Amino acid sequence: MTIDPIRLALPSKGHLYDGIVEILKTAGYKVRRASDRQYEAVISGHPRFHVVFMRPTDIVAQVNEGRCHLGVTGYDVFAERAAEADQARVVTQDLGYGGCRLVVAVPESWIDVTHAMDLVDLAAEFKDAGKTFRVSTKYPHLTQDFFLRRGIHHYQVIDSDGALELHPSLGIADVIVDLTSSGTTLKDNRLREIEGGTVLESASCLIGHAPALRAMVDEGEAGPLALLLDAMDGVRASEGWLHLEVVGSPAEPAPRTAEAVATYLTEQGAQHVARGQVWDAEGGDAWRVTALVLAKRLTACQRTLFRLGARRVVGLPTRFVFDRDGESTFDRIGREVV
Amino acid sequence: MIGDSNPIRAAESRVALVKGTADLLPESFARLERLESLLLDRFARAGYQPVRVPVLENRTLHERKSGARIVANLYQVAGALSEDVCLRPEVTAGIVRAFNDAPDPQTLPWRVSYAGPVFRLQPTGPGVLREFQQVGVERIDDRGDGGDAEAIWLADWSLAEAGIADATIRIGHAGLIRDLLKWSGLPLGVQVALVEVLGEAAQGGGEATSEDRILSAMESHLESLAAWLGAGKADEEADVPADDAGVDRLFRTLYPEVIGRRSGRDVIGRIRRKWDLGHGLSGVLSKLRDRVRELANLRGPALDVLDRLGRFEDVVPAMSRELRTLVDSLRAYGIDPARVELDLGFGRGIGFYSQMMFVLLADTPGGPLEVCGGGRYDGLARALGSTGDLGGVGFAFGLERLREILDARGHDLKADAPQERTLLVANSPEAYGLAAWLRSRGQTVVVESPGRDQSSAKATSFTRVIHVDGTKIRVMNLATGVEAEPKSRDELLRLLTPTGARP
Numbered sequence: 001m002t003i004d005p006i007r008l009a010l011p012s013k014g015h016l017y018d019g020i021v022e023i024l025k026t027a028g029y030k031v032r033r034a035s036d037r038q039y040e041a042v043i044s045g046h047p048r049f050h051v052v053f054m055r056p057t058d059i060v061a062q063v064n065e066g067r068c069h070l071g072v073t074g075y076d077v078f079a080e081r082a083a084e085a086d087q088a089r090v091v092t093q094d095l096g097y098g099g100c101r102l103v104v105a106v107p108e109s110w111i112d113v114t115h116a117m118d119l120v121d122l123a124a125e126f127k128d129a130g131k132t133f134r135v136s137t138k139y140p141h142l143t144q145d146f147f148l149r150r151g152i153h154h155y156q157v158i159d160s161d162g163a164l165e166l167h168p169s170l171g172i173a174d175v176i177v178d179l180t181s182s183g184t185t186l187k188d189n190r191l192r193e194i195e196g197g198t199v200l201e202s203a204s205c206l207i208g209h210a211p212a213l214r215a216m217v218d219e220g221e222a223g224p225l226a227l228l229l230d231a232m233d234g235v236r237a238s239e240g241w242l243h244l245e246v247v248g249s250p251a252e253p254a255p256r257t258a259e260a261v262a263t264y265l266t267e268q269g270a271q272h273v274a275r276g277q278v279w280d281a282e283g284g285d286a287w288r289v290t291a292l293v294l295a296k297r298l299t300a301c302q303r304t305l306f307r308l309g310a311r312r313v314v315g316l317p318t319r320f321v322f323d324r325d326g327e328s329t330f331d332r333i334g335r336e337v338v
Numbered sequence: 339m340i341g342d343s344n345p346i347r348a349a350e351s352r353v354a355l356v357k358g359t360a361d362l363l364p365e366s367f368a369r370l371e372r373l374e375s376l377l378l379d380r381f382a383r384a385g386y387q388p389v390r391v392p393v394l395e396n397r398t399l400h401e402r403k404s405g406a407r408i409v410a411n412l413y414q415v416a417g418a419l420s421e422d423v424c425l426r427p428e429v430t431a432g433i434v435r436a437f438n439d440a441p442d443p444q445t446l447p448w449r450v451s452y453a454g455p456v457f458r459l460q461p462t463g464p465g466v467l468r469e470f471q472q473v474g475v476e477r478i479d480d481r482g483d484g485g486d487a488e489a490i491w492l493a494d495w496s497l498a499e500a501g502i503a504d505a506t507i508r509i510g511h512a513g514l515i516r517d518l519l520k521w522s523g524l525p526l527g528v529q530v531a532l533v534e535v536l537g538e539a540a541q542g543g544g545e546a547t548s549e550d551r552i553l554s555a556m557e558s559h560l561e562s563l564a565a566w567l568g569a570g571k572a573d574e575e576a577d578v579p580a581d582d583a584g585v586d587r588l589f590r591t592l593y594p595e596v597i598g599r600r601s602g603r604d605v606i607g608r609i610r611r612k613w614d615l616g617h618g619l620s621g622v623l624s625k626l627r628d629r630v631r632e633l634a635n636l637r638g639p640a641l642d643v644l645d646r647l648g649r650f651e652d653v654v655p656a657m658s659r660e661l662r663t664l665v666d667s668l669r670a671y672g673i674d675p676a677r678v679e680l681d682l683g684f685g686r687g688i689g690f691y692s693q694m695m696f697v698l699l700a701d702t703p704g705g706p707l708e709v710c711g712g713g714r715y716d717g718l719a720r721a722l723g724s725t726g727d728l729g730g731v732g733f734a735f736g737l738e739r740l741r742e743i744l745d746a747r748g749h750d751l752k753a754d755a756p757q758e759r760t761l762l763v764a765n766s767p768e769a770y771g772l773a774a775w776l777r778s779r780g781q782t783v784v785v786e787s788p789g790r791d792q793s794s795a796k797a798t799s800f801t802r803v804i805h806v807d808g809t810k811i812r813v814m815n816l817a818t819g820v821e822a823e824p825k826s827r828d829e830l831l832r833l834l835t836p837t838g839a840r841p
Binding site for chain 1: 357401409410461462525526527528530531532533534535559562563565566589592593595596597598599600602605606608609612
């Protein structure tokens, strides 16, 4: 059965929306949306894809039900609903943006609580004192699983969508389990993380409806799923890297100078380093070294490259990087769903 | 125009079955019920009388003793007047509560059986439901002698009667690990948590063996404990001066406003306890790790493990004696010791059971599967409010699991002889009175409007058809084709007696 249209659910706004639209655009899948208030869109040049916009939590439900075939949401949102979403599969767990952590945070004045094991002891102390240890969170399932794995079960989950950071100071809860990226909001509210208190590492992720994935995998390497996932793999692999070209004429014999440049670049963390002999405009001997280097490292390297004999250093933005030995998301999903 | 222009209305979307539940249509219901009746009958032969306790219980009941995994998977009842009400995740706690609440003192030992649904909000999968049936027994007593052997034998015999006579009986004991943890000096809450973590690992799935999972969980937990005490110690050495008044002053200076429900005194008090613990437990964790590793290896054929148990006899002599007596008693009941394994590491339910615990494992083409589990839970009655020092032992079969295993082994209980069922075709209201009269005299009668022919009646398992036309009654035996026209209701009743070729 061929799926047409392939319905792709994206977050309707915010950083999860911005990030995926940028990735898709770089991959050659420009999302054409008439306005921020329109909840449907098309992708230029890829008529089989039909984009719909909704809330991240709804995306998990709709992909699980099969109304949408692919979806982008936060991994935290998916993981919280994973037990119910048995028809949804994670295609790419980390799309490279929207990173954050789900953590246990305690009042900063609790200097006796430094480690997750303290919660075990503390929950027992609360019980002995005839009190219930309270935990506020928007993620009750992940929280229960975290506590269960540490043998804590005398506590009460306060399932709340509000500003959790206020709960300890208002006495609503004793600790909270919430998302953080820099920790600034926790600190501003006189809370802090504890060692071993990370419940989940999260980022934006791509999920798919399992039967739909099977059908799309059946369309093979030239099918729309393979093309989309390969393009996204290529984009993600290229992120942060520059294609470097270093050329020079030999003050010394060309192979030795090129070798010194290649060795230096490898020491600086460059990848896919290659070198060879070339001829300049006058037909004189010259050499060229190409490599992938992290963009942030290039400016620190160029003076050394000149000292080693380079005449020109060019850093070109990369858009796709495909490595024969790199993991293909399409191949992996093919193995998982078949 | 209001409404759909199409005269044929579009069908409403289907209301799906709640995830993790299953419908039991007549045939599968009958099979499950036969199994349930057989088990309850065998329990009754050993003196266990059926009781029924509510499906709705207070959450506290299960929080106190049901074990972390069960409590974590409780179905809270939304919208109930009390937010602490839940659907029962198992029946034992409810039965012990009922014993405590009984208006008159019950004769000991109190032997009862039960059958009914339990609910666990757990990930579903093949053979894993969220609502499933448990059939089991509980024996509450002020003395423990003989109860453990009786429970294991009864579970094993009942399973044999259901068709599985070669189950492996795996017996564990929670006493050893509990005593070891007590000896470690860890705070009680931390001990309980470690027991729960190890029990959880024993029950978990995946490709690793139960033993590997347990050891891995233990290593991880002990590492956390070491990090916890280490981290705490370093902090306190830096921040906590020796004199108490100084500590309090320093704390008040650093944190003039303490948020949350704990006071500065609570925080300081606990930091002192933790400091003492960190110093007192130096070296204990590695010893604990070694002993637990030794324990995890104590598994295998009963007689072999009893021999190897010698080195722990100084630690827990009572437990060693108990196990030897138990294995001897099972032999006296006629159970071949070759079917009995001892697993003194950990197993299912060490967070719940206090001493002996057991599972029955049935071989299937896909490998051994757990079909029944139970054990001793001394202290549960007291934990639930009883003043008496009572103990208890019990077990439960998962009915759907048992049926699946019987299916996998190609075994099914024999169906009862087909029931005589009569179809009464009613031409007039008088027929309803006749149907009621026949039913009150033990007949199974279904009333239908005219139009159902005899072949379809036969196909739907009716054995006879009665046509009533005014005062005239005609009855036909669908198996033989013999017809008769009784003159009175009494004559009709005699004809419906299922003998020979009578209609």
